Amino acid sequence: MTSGVRALLVVAALTGGFAPGAGAQPAPGVEFRLVAAGRVRPIFAAGVADTGIAVGAFRLAARPVTNAEFLRFVAANPAWRRTRAPRVAVDSSYLRHWSGDLTLGPNAPPAAPVVNVSWFAASAYAAWAQGRLPTTLEWELAASRFHRALGNDPERLNLRVLEWYGSATRAVLPDAGHGMASDDGVRDLHGLVWEWVEDFNAVVTSGESRGDSGPDAGLFCAGGAALAADPSNYAAFMRYALRGSLRGSYTLATLGFRVARDAEPGKGNR
Amino acid sequence: MTLRASRLRRGAGAAAIAAVLAAGAMPWRAAAQAAPLPARSLYRLKATWTSHTGRPVELPSLRGETVVLAMVYTSCTMTCPLITGEMQAVRRALPADVRPKVRFVLASFDPDRDSVAALRAHASKMSLDDRWLVLRAPAGDVRQLAVLLGVRYRKLPDGDFDHSNIISVLDAGGVLRHQSPRIPADRAALVRAVTAAARSPGS
Numbered sequence: 473m474t475s476g477v478r479a480l481l482v483v484a485a486l487t488g489g490f491a492p493g494a495g496a497q498p499a500p501g502v503e504f505r506l507v508a509a510g511r512v513r514p515i516f517a518a519g520v521a522d523t524g525i526a527v528g529a530f531r532l533a534a535r536p537v538t539n540a541e542f543l544r545f546v547a548a549n550p551a552w553r554r555t556r557a558p559r560v561a562v563d564s565s566y567l568r569h570w571s572g573d574l575t576l577g578p579n580a581p582p583a584a585p586v587v588n589v590s591w592f593a594a595s596a597y598a599a600w601a602q603g604r605l606p607t608t609l610e611w612e613l614a615a616s617r618f619h620r621a622l623g624n625d626p627e628r629l630n631l632r633v634l635e636w637y638g639s640a641t642r643a644v645l646p647d648a649g650h651g652m653a654s655d656d657g658v659r660d661l662h663g664l665v666w667e668w669v670e671d672f673n674a675v676v677t678s679g680e681s682r683g684d685s686g687p688d689a690g691l692f693c694a695g696g697a698a699l700a701a702d703p704s705n706y707a708a709f710m711r712y713a714l715r716g717s718l719r720g721s722y723t724l725a726t727l728g729f730r731v732a733r734d735a736e737p738g739k740g741n742r
Numbered sequence: 743m744t745l746r747a748s749r750l751r752r753g754a755g756a757a758a759i760a761a762v763l764a765a766g767a768m769p770w771r772a773a774a775q776a777a778p779l780p781a782r783s784l785y786r787l788k789a790t791w792t793s794h795t796g797r798p799v800e801l802p803s804l805r806g807e808t809v810v811l812a813m814v815y816t817s818c819t820m821t822c823p824l825i826t827g828e829m830q831a832v833r834r835a836l837p838a839d840v841r842p843k844v845r846f847v848l849a850s851f852d853p854d855r856d857s858v859a860a861l862r863a864h865a866s867k868m869s870l871d872d873r874w875l876v877l878r879a880p881a882g883d884v885r886q887l888a889v890l891l892g893v894r895y896r897k898l899p900d901g902d903f904d905h906s907n908i909i910s911v912l913d914a915g916g917v918l919r920h921q922s923p924r925i926p927a928d929r930a931a932l933v934r935a936v937t938a939a940a941r942s943p944g945s
Contacts, residue, residue: 525899559781560890591889673889674896676904690924692894693821693905720889 501541504531504733505657507614514609515708527613529735532606535649535659536667536730537597539570540582542589545597547574552593561592565723583647585665585728591720594668594729605670606732608715612708615661617654629662633707636663641726665728666714675716779805784890785916789883791849794861794876801887801916807845808940809912810932813884813893813905815852816864816876821907821925826868828909828927833873835933840940846870849877851884851895851903892921913939 506529513524546552546567553573554566568588571577580586589597591605598604606614622628632652651660661667676692779785785802793799810829814822829846836844848864850856856864861876870876879887888895895905909927911920920935922928 558783558786560783560786592886595886671885671896673885673892673894676894676896676906690926691907693818693903693907693925716894719892720886 502537502731503534504731505534506530506735507532507610507656507658510613510617512609512613512616514612515705515712525609527609530606530610531733531735532610532614532656532658533603533730533732534657535651536585536665536728537594537601538583538648539576539580539586541601542567542586542597543574543576543582545600549596549600552596557593559721561721562590563721563723565725566590566593568723569725579644581644581647583649584645585648585660587645587665587725587728588723589668589727589729590723591668591672591718593723595670598729598731601731603731603733605668605729607671608669608674610732611661611667611669612711614654614656614658617656618652620655621652630705630707633662634710637707637710666711666724666726668727668729669715672715672718673720675712780915780917782918783916784887784912784918787883787886787890789879789886791877791879791883792858794858794865796858799875799877804845804847804912805916806914808840808843808914808936809845809847809916810936811847811849811891811910811912812908813849813851813888813891813895815850815903815905816856816860817852818903823868824925825907825909826870828922828925828929828932830868832909832929832932832936835929836940837937840937842873843940844873844936846874847877848874849879849884849887851888851893851905852897853878853881853884855901891918911935911939913942 509529510527511524512527513522546554550556551558554568554570555573557566565588567586569577569579571580576582595605616626616629618629622632645665648660648664651663653659654661779802785805787801789801791799791801810832812825812829814825816822826848829848833841833844833846850861856878858878861878864870865874865876887893891908891910893906893908895903897903907923907925909922909932910918911932913919919939920932922932
């Protein structure tokens with residue numbers, strides 16, 4: 473890239489704000505599944521009854537957002553292209569597995585889940601796709617229901633998830649939509665990529681905290697409340713720890729997202 | 743933090759100047775008046791807040807001033823009053839030439855309970871004068887600002903919040919120059935950072 477071209481790109485990046493894009497809407501590609509209402513017992517749950525927190529029904533994309541879908545988003549919203557997105561919203565590895573601003577290349581198969589996206593970019597995509605990111609409780613509810621696939625044994629799910637967490641990172645991710653389906657028909661919740669949630673910053677501890685230690689009293693106004701409710705749920709703790717270590721501009725080669733929508737009363741899975 | 747941010751700011755400034763030269767069309771004066779926001783400016787966030795006086799406030803309207811900013815909720819009886827008190831103490835400790843250039847902002851992460859009337863009552867109770875803004879916004883905009891600042895918060899079943907005790911210093915361009923992560927804060931470091939930001943040329 474010549475310095476002149478780079479300078480002009482800097483101008484483009486500096487002049488735009490970052491709000492959900494107003495470009496053309498995405499083609500309807502992914503199915504949304506109704507996730508029935510339920511209860512979630514958060515891993516850090518001071519003040520929460522043993523029965524957990526009630527989570528209302530909502531709709532969740534059947535698979536994570538793919539490279540091809542994210543490409544349509546950045547094509548329609550130039551401010552979110554790799555060389556233009558503001559540094560306050562994306563770090564320097566944003567979409568680094570793509571070959572160019574509008575070129576996926578060999579490391580980004582079209583149907584594989586998009587990764588290397590920040591929370592700001594994921595949120596902007598979700599708004600553009602007429603949805604939002606799922607909340608932590610919504611995601612955990614959806615990701616806890618595998619009775620059909622694994623029988624009524626939470627430990628089997630726990631082991632399966634931990635097996636994935638312990639496996640090596642793949643250089644090129646497989647296509648989305650082929651992983652184990654939850655009882656609600658949502659795929660790839662475990663085993664493909666980690667996923668952004670809307671309120672990832674609701675983890676009120678430092679990233680270094682462990683389950684048996686309270687938060688640093690000076691850093692947080694938390695009344696010594698953050699004690700582990702269920703330390704045996706190590707997989708959930710891993711997700712909690714990851715969320716606690718993230719900033720909104722961070723991008724990771726193993727971190728993608730999917731879109732959620734509010735439930736439409738009286739309607740089925742679409 | 744301060745060193746790194748100022749180096750980035752110089753980088754962004756040089757790039758902007760190079761860009762203007764490359765474009766060739768923009769006169770210096772016009773460029774200075776309508777300078778683009780720095781790439782790391784928090785004012786790139788598009789959100790409209792409402793102040794304790796009921797006035798709509800877009801964050802870019804704070805451009806040109808040094809800003810000391812914290813996120814709190816007004817019914818907090820634990821550390822939020824300490825955060826506000828720390829900001830008041832920083833203001834008192836600033837050099838006389840710097841003090842009038844600094845804006846103090848409290849942004850609420852409790853839009854359900856912090857109505858304009860609640861914000862106004864809080865400003866009155868804490869004796870906040872017209873250099874202070876107490877702001878509210880819809881929940882989604884609150885989340886975006888908190889994420890930009892690295893502020894963590896979680897609503898509890900009883901309506902209170904667990905939250906970070908961060909106080910942030912923004913320069914004239916809205917770029918984060920310093921953060922105090924804890925209460926009690928390192929007040930001397932905050933005063934130094936605010937003074938340095940206020941005395942450096944605006945972005």
